[in-house]
Amino acid sequence: MGKQRIGVRMALVASAVALVGAAGCSGSSDDAGARSSTTAGRSSTTVAADDDLKLNEIQVMGTHNSFHVAPPPEELARLAALDADQAEHRSYTHPDLTTQLGEERIRQIELDVFADSEGGRYSDPVFGRDGSDPSATGDDPMDEPGTKVLHEQDVDYHSVCPALVACLGEVKTWSDAHPDHVPIAINIQPDQAVPEKWTTEAMNGLDDEIRSVFDDDQIITPDDVRGSHATLEEAVRAKDWPTLGDSRGKVMFLMINPEPYRSIYLDGHPGLEGRILFTNAEPGQPDASYVGLDDPIADGSRITELVEQGYLVRTRADADNVEAVARDDARLRAALASGAQWVSTDYPGPDGASALGTTYVAQLPGFAAARCNPVTAPSTCRDDAVEPASS
Numbered sequence: 544m545g546k547q548r549i550g551v552r553m554a555l556v557a558s559a560v561a562l563v564g565a566a567g568c569s570g571s572s573d574d575a576g577a578r579s580s581t582t583a584g585r586s587s588t589t590v591a592a593d594d595d596l597k598l599n600e601i602q603v604m605g606t607h608n609s610f611h612v613a614p615p616p617e618e619l620a621r622l623a624a625l626d627a628d629q630a631e632h633r634s635y636t637h638p639d640l641t642t643q644l645g646e647e648r649i650r651q652i653e654l655d656v657f658a659d660s661e662g663g664r665y666s667d668p669v670f671g672r673d674g675s676d677p678s679a680t681g682d683d684p685m686d687e688p689g690t691k692v693l694h695e696q697d698v699d700y701h702s703v704c705p706a707l708v709a710c711l712g713e714v715k716t717w718s719d720a721h722p723d724h725v726p727i728a729i730n731i732q733p734d735q736a737v738p739e740k741w742t743t744e745a746m747n748g749l750d751d752e753i754r755s756v757f758d759d760d761q762i763i764t765p766d767d768v769r770g771s772h773a774t775l776e777e778a779v780r781a782k783d784w785p786t787l788g789d790s791r792g793k794v795m796f797l798m799i800n801p802e803p804y805r806s807i808y809l810d811g812h813p814g815l816e817g818r819i820l821f822t823n824a825e826p827g828q829p830d831a832s833y834v835g836l837d838d839p840i841a842d843g844s845r846i847t848e849l850v851e852q853g854y855l856v857r858t859r860a861d862a863d864n865v866e867a868v869a870r871d872d873a874r875l876r877a878a879l880a881s882g883a884q885w886v887s888t889d890y891p892g893p894d895g896a897s898a899l900g901t902t903y904v905a906q907l908p909g910f911a912a913a914r915c916n917p918v919t920a921p922s923t924c925r926d927d928a929v930e931p932a933s934s
Contacts, residue, residue, distance in 0.1 A: 592928035593788030598763070599855055600920040601725055601787065601929055602879070603913045604906055605651025605887040606643055607859060610692045610710065612636050612701035618670045622698055632863045633694070635889045636898075639703050640713045644727070647892060648912040651728040651857070651885040653799070654692050654710055658745040662688040664738040669697035684709060690752055696737075707749075711756040714794065718761075722792040725913045725930050726763060728885055730857065731820060732799040743810040750819050753796065763795040765815035765832070774814055774829040775821075782853040787929070796820045797833050797857070805830075826854065837862065839878035839886075850882040850918050857885040860905040864889070867896035867903040875905050882918025 613636045614622060623630035643649040657665060666685040685691065690707035693700045704710035714727060733741045753762070763785060765775050772778040798804060798820045805822045812818045815830045824831040826849065834849055836842040839858045846856050860875040861867055867890050878886045888905035890896040895904025907914050915924035
């Protein structure tokens, strides 16, 4: 995925530069998310969820590229001239993160991050040089030093929060106002942009930016989960994840990318000691805890196997507008049934893909913010105990 995406980016950027020079990412989930046989017929006795339910025993919906704003029509047309498929795949827009967490009941977001230690590295996108986007240049958040949040640096750069600290600040404000929420997972995807590569020093800066927004007691870290175990993976396989009571009102950070980003982040921090992000490691490695498997139809049994072993898994309910346009909820149903703790979508409730003129929507049954995990939750778990409706 990473190599393919980088290749696509470089091809688009090269084409965009040339282009400018010449010019001067039925579907109702109420049925789709119905209880599988593993969760049917539960006892009416509700467990003390905060004490007995663990972080790996819940399931929530997330958004893919949560920051993404579709290019304006004129830029989308220019992108289509370079690659029609890529233009179609980038036509979705998410609202601000506050709306996603509140009205859309999202509990996992995804941020693509670009290193920018000096500031201004992404202030002059190729597609903004003709003045079609007045905010493309001279935008203060882009001019200041600090990690940036966008999709593609020159051709798909519109974001609901261009600076990482602004994105995180918005999450913190919402979280502080809703302290009973289940933990919010923030998936971080470092992008290897041409201007500035991700180094261990840059990763240190990423951690520092996160800590500048959230206090240590608001973040679930690898050290918290490892506890007295020799390795993080040992704790995960022992299913020693924090309880829901210890996790409410908190956030956790996960790295989507595998190598080489994992090794860069581990440098100087064996076993993720002192680090914030949970890495996307292969099961069996000492830092293994989180796995991303995008296709729940092809990899459904693998996802369930990993979840049963104690790992956290993120999968996708839809991709590239395929399911949304076709009103096909098969992938969504497979994702929910797999037991993946995070099911990511481009089209969450309540509106789903209505902007595309279809009825596709990806949400938990009853449009809940969180529910008992269909694979790992105890049989006495009740969905209404996982997160109070008021959150």
